[in-house]
Amino acid sequence: MTKHVVRKTGVVAVVVTLLCAACAPTATEVAPRATSPSPSASGHDHAAGGGTTPRQVRLLLEQLLGHHAILMVRLMRGPIDDEEQFVDAAQGALQRNTDELADAITSVYGDDAGSDFASIWTDHIDSLVAYSRALADGDTGARDDAMRDLDRYSSRYGEFIATLTDGELSPDAVADGVSAHIHHMLAATDDYEDGDYEGAFEGERTAYAAMFGTGEALSGAAIRQTTGELPAGFDSPPADLRSALGRLLGEHVELAFDATRAVVAGSPAVDAAAGALNENTEEIIAALQGALGRKTASQFSEIWAAHIDAVVQFAVAVADDDDAAQARARTTLDEFPQQLGTVLPAVSKGRVAASAVIDALQEHDEQLLQQVTAFAAEDYATSHDLAYAGYHHMFAIAETLAVALEGHAVGTAPKGGAATGGGGMSAR
Amino acid sequence: MSVGAVLVTGCSEPGGVAGEQSRGSAVAPEGIRTFRSVHEPPRVPAPRRLRIPAIGVSSRLERLGRHRDRTVEVPRRWHRAGWYEEGPRPGEPGSAVLLGHVDSPFGPAVFGGLEKLSPGARVLVDRSDGSTVAFRVTRIGQYPRARFPLREVYWPSVRRELRLITCGGSYDAAQGGYQDNVVVFAVATGNEP
Numbered sequence: 001m002t003k004h005v006v007r008k009t010g011v012v013a014v015v016v017t018l019l020c021a022a023c024a025p026t027a028t029e030v031a032p033r034a035t036s037p038s039p040s041a042s043g044h045d046h047a048a049g050g051g052t053t054p055r056q057v058r059l060l061l062e063q064l065l066g067h068h069a070i071l072m073v074r075l076m077r078g079p080i081d082d083e084e085q086f087v088d089a090a091q092g093a094l095q096r097n098t099d100e101l102a103d104a105i106t107s108v109y110g111d112d113a114g115s116d117f118a119s120i121w122t123d124h125i126d127s128l129v130a131y132s133r134a135l136a137d138g139d140t141g142a143r144d145d146a147m148r149d150l151d152r153y154s155s156r157y158g159e160f161i162a163t164l165t166d167g168e169l170s171p172d173a174v175a176d177g178v179s180a181h182i183h184h185m186l187a188a189t190d191d192y193e194d195g196d197y198e199g200a201f202e203g204e205r206t207a208y209a210a211m212f213g214t215g216e217a218l219s220g221a222a223i224r225q226t227t228g229e230l231p232a233g234f235d236s237p238p239a240d241l242r243s244a245l246g247r248l249l250g251e252h253v254e255l256a257f258d259a260t261r262a263v264v265a266g267s268p269a270v271d272a273a274a275g276a277l278n279e280n281t282e283e284i285i286a287a288l289q290g291a292l293g294r295k296t297a298s299q300f301s302e303i304w305a306a307h308i309d310a311v312v313q314f315a316v317a318v319a320d321d322d323d324a325a326q327a328r329a330r331t332t333l334d335e336f337p338q339q340l341g342t343v344l345p346a347v348s349k350g351r352v353a354a355s356a357v358i359d360a361l362q363e364h365d366e367q368l369l370q371q372v373t374a375f376a377a378e379d380y381a382t383s384h385d386l387a388y389a390g391y392h393h394m395f396a397i398a399e400t401l402a403v404a405l406e407g408h409a410v411g412t413a414p415k416g417g418a419a420t421g422g423g424g425m426s427a428r
Numbered sequence: 429m430s431v432g433a434v435l436v437t438g439c440s441e442p443g444g445v446a447g448e449q450s451r452g453s454a455v456a457p458e459g460i461r462t463f464r465s466v467h468e469p470p471r472v473p474a475p476r477r478l479r480i481p482a483i484g485v486s487s488r489l490e491r492l493g494r495h496r497d498r499t500v501e502v503p504r505r506w507h508r509a510g511w512y513e514e515g516p517r518p519g520e521p522g523s524a525v526l527l528g529h530v531d532s533p534f535g536p537a538v539f540g541g542l543e544k545l546s547p548g549a550r551v552l553v554d555r556s557d558g559s560t561v562a563f564r565v566t567r568i569g570q571y572p573r574a575r576f577p578l579r580e581v582y583w584p585s586v587r588r589e590l591r592l593i594t595c596g597g598s599y600d601a602a603q604g605g606y607q608d609n610v611v612v613f614a615v616a617t618g619n620e621p
Contacts, residue, residue, distance in 0.1 A: 237583035244586035263456045270457045281466045283586075289469040290522030291584035293514075297469040305467030312463050319456035405584040412514065413582035414500035417573030417593075421606035422506055422532035424599035426540060 054223045054231050055239040061104065062215030062243055063250065063395050068097050069181070069207040070254045070391070072125065076132040076189045077200075081267075089380035091129075093388055098122060108222050109164055120160055124153050124178070128185050135193050150186075154179040161218070168221035177214055184210060197272030201258070205251065205276060212247050238406065245398035248287065251280050253364070253394045256308070257387050260315035260372040274312065281308065291405045292347060299343055307336040311368050318376045330369070337361035344404045351407035352400055360397050367393060472520040473555035478509045480592075482549040483541035485509070489553075492527060500525075506532035509539065515582065518553040519561035519616060523589045525581060526553075530594040530606070539594035543568065543610055551590060551614050563590045563614035570596050570608050581611060588616035 071094040078087035098121055106114025127149040134142035158175030188203030220230055233239060255277040262270035281304065289297035310332040317325030341358040367390035374383035479486045490510035492501040503510040509528035516522035528539035551563040571577050581591050590613075597608025 237579045237585060241584055241586070248586070259460075263460050266455055266457060268457070270460050274460060274463050278466045282470065285466065285469045287521040287586045289472075290516040290520045290586075294469055301467050301469055305465035308465035309463070312460065312465075316456045316461055402584075409582055409584050410578075413578055414494050414512070415498040417571070417576035417609040418500050418502055418527050418595070419605065420502050420527055420529045420539065420593060420609070421595035421599065422529050422537055423534075424531070424601065424605065425535060426531040426595075427597070427599035427606065 054219070054227075054234045055236070055242075057223060058216055058219040058234060058239065059242055059246060059395070061219045062212045063246060063392070064097060064101050064104070065211035065215045065218075066208050066247060066250055067391055068094070068101065069184070069211045070204065071097055072128060072185055073188050073204045073207060074258075075125075076128060076185060077192050079129075079133045079136040080189070080193050081265075082136065085378065086380050089384040092381065093384045094125060096388065098125070105164070108226075113164060116160065117164075120157055124150065124157070124182065127153060128182070128189075131186060132189050135189060147186075150182050154182065165218075165221040166225055168224050169217065177217070180210060181207065181214070192269070195268065197269040198275065200269065201255075201272045201276035204258075205255075205279070208251055208254070209247060212243060216243070238402070241405065242398060242402045244287070245401050246395045248280065248284050249394040249398045249401070250391055252277070252284065253368070253390050254387075255280050256311055256368055257371060257390070260311060260368065261375050261383075263312065263315035264319045264372060264376040266319070277308065281305070288405075292408055296343070296347060300340070303336060303339045303343065306332060307365075310336070311365070314369055315372050318372055333365050333369075336365065344401070348404035348407035349411035352404045356400060360393070360400060363393060364390065364397065470520075472517045473557040473559060474513075475511050475518045475524070475526075475553045476556055477554040478526055479552040479554065480545070480549070481552075482546075483544055485538060485541070487528070487538050489526065500527065502527055503529060503538075506534075506537040517555075518563075518590055519555070519588055519619070521586045521588055523581060523583070523585055523587075523591050524553075525591045525593065527593045530596065530610070539592065539610075542592060542594050542612055543570075543596060545612055551592070551612075552620065553590070560620040561588075562617045562620050564617050565612055565614045567613045569611045569613070571611065572597075573604075573607060573609050576609060577611070580613070590614040590616070 071090065075087065075090040075094055078084070078090050098118060101121065102114045102118035105117040127146050131143055131146035131150070134140070134146055154175040155171070157178045158171035158173075161174040162169055162171040184203055184207035188200050188207060191197070191199035191203055216235070220234065223230055223234065255273065259270065259273040259277050261267075262273045267273075281301075284304070285297055285301040288300050292300070310329045314326055314329035314333070317323075317329055337358040337360075340361055341354040344357050345352050345354045367386050371383045371386035371390060374380075374386060475489050477486065477488050487507065487509040490503045490505070490508055491513045492503065492510040493512070493514055494500055500512060501510070506529050509526050511518070512525040512527065516524045518524040518526075528542070529537035530539050530542070531537050545565050545568060547565050547567055549565040551565060552560050553563070554560050569577070569580070581593070592612035592614070594610050595606035595608065596610035597606055599606050
């Protein structure tokens with residue numbers, strides 16, 4: 001394998017490229033009703049001088065790899081659902097994600113590396129799809145072939161990344177990581193095919209969360225190659241907070257897509273999808289309670305729950321073809337951005353503008369409603385476009401939420417250290 | 429499972445084909461019509477006792493807040509640790525903060541041995557419902573009190589963590605006593621029976 005030369009400026013370029021690549025069409029571009037996200041809610045804080053920070057590289061790789069896991073799980077369910085048009089659209093979304101990941105590699109390591117990455121990455125996608133098709137067809141021979149290909153793939157990918165990162169990551173460690181990823185995909189698909197939908201959604205959540213660790217490891221290796229060490233901001237408390245909130249909110253919207261699509265499809269997976277959405281909600285609310293205390297978390301959770309309930313009821317109304325019920329759900333949803341637009345700026349001690357919160361959440365709602373409307377009309381390409389944008393949009397909302405929580409912390413945390421000495425006997 | 433089959437028949441038989449009608453004419457499953465999202469934060473029990481087997485600590489926990497000048501309150505008793513109750517509870521997301529004195533006018537106090545802890549040491553917090561949440565020490569830091577690491581201690585987080593704080597470094601009575609704080613960082617490893 002060709003050893004790729006690291007470009008010293010590559011880490012900066014990677015996010016610049018990807019920020020453009022990740023700019024999926026907004027609900028505004030697909031339908032005129034929607035509102036564009038506010039630029040002030042952007043999840044991408046640029047470093048001084050217009051460059052980007054190692055923290056941004058980490059967060060964006062996590063975001064893209066998490067998206068890969070979700071899109072892959074969803075694509076693998078397509079053949080089992082026997083929905084070829086859906087499979088085509090899902091493959092388009094996954095290809096777009098692969099292109100963005102390859103752009104990242106190109107930005108850091110050059111064109112050849114980007115091209116090699118796209119090729120090897122696509123191999124595991126193809127094998128996973130082959131596995132899913134074999135499972136749906138009951139073709140055990142084809143399934144075994146796919147599994148053999150996937151077994152061989154792990155070590156090949158491990159060698160590729162180890163060479164790419166000049167040994168910053170060991171081939172075995174990378175192979176173990178991608179092997180775990182493949183296992184997550186197979187297990188989630190097996191469960192889905194077996195009708196164990198709770199297991200399938202548990203697998204989806206596990207696969208998604210694992211990719212955030214992968215993103216941190218890969219970005220860390222790339223940064224160490226260029227700088228020799230990780231800067232303090234790479235895994236600082238603010239970076240970890242944004243990573244965690246992005247993961248939770250990205251998962252929120254993806255599980256909402258799953259649940260609402262299951263509603264209009266009349267799918268037997270709908271209860272499991274809704275259950276997974278609830279588990280995600282529990283995690284979000286628990287995180288906010290830890291950061292803001294029970295009173296504010298209760299206020300937030302009532303608003304958040306009403307938002308989710310209205311989105312689900314909208315999907316039910318779409319399935320029922322009930323325009324009046326759709327309008328009622330929309331009326332309820334209209335209150336959601338306004339309510340959080342009051343709560344979050346107050347919590348943030350002035351660091352977050354109400355307009356930024358409102359605009360961002362209106363966009364979020366439109367993406368949710370329009371993607372399920374398109375899905376119900378079997379316009380899967382539009383549904384996927386909206387969902388693609390909807391996922392990335394959540395990381396802008398995560399940034400806004402992180403700023404709000406940090407504003408609260410700065411405004412309420414104790415000042416200085418603690419006077420926990422009583423006489424000096426322990427002094428050295 | 430074929431979604432198409434469900435669209436046409438409303439049942440869950442496998443092996444059907446994609447529905448030819450719009451999904452908008454499908455019937456939503458009954459159960460989802462009564463779906464209600466989780467709408468209340470979890471109830472996390474309050475901490476009652478701190479135990480650190482490696483250094484022989486077993487202390488009831490006082491509740492601590494902030495003084496008017498926004499500095500953190502410290503335990504009123506030398507031999508008792510305290511929980512900063514305006515932050516997270518031990519075991520919920522975020523960094524729960526426990527404080528204790530390193531010494532007293534008469535000898536070592538409850539956190540006199542805190543600096544001897546090593547990464548990997550267990551820290552246990554017993555809670556009001558009888559449960560115990562366990563933590564594992566990851567690192568120990570010493571910081572000038574004038575440059576206390578706010579981000580490392582009080583920053584919001586989704587991880588379930590613990591901070592143990594006491595005094596350390598040199599002692600200068602004219603400058604307010606100990607000049608440093610020792611901070612033990614620990615991560616939750618789960619509940620214990």
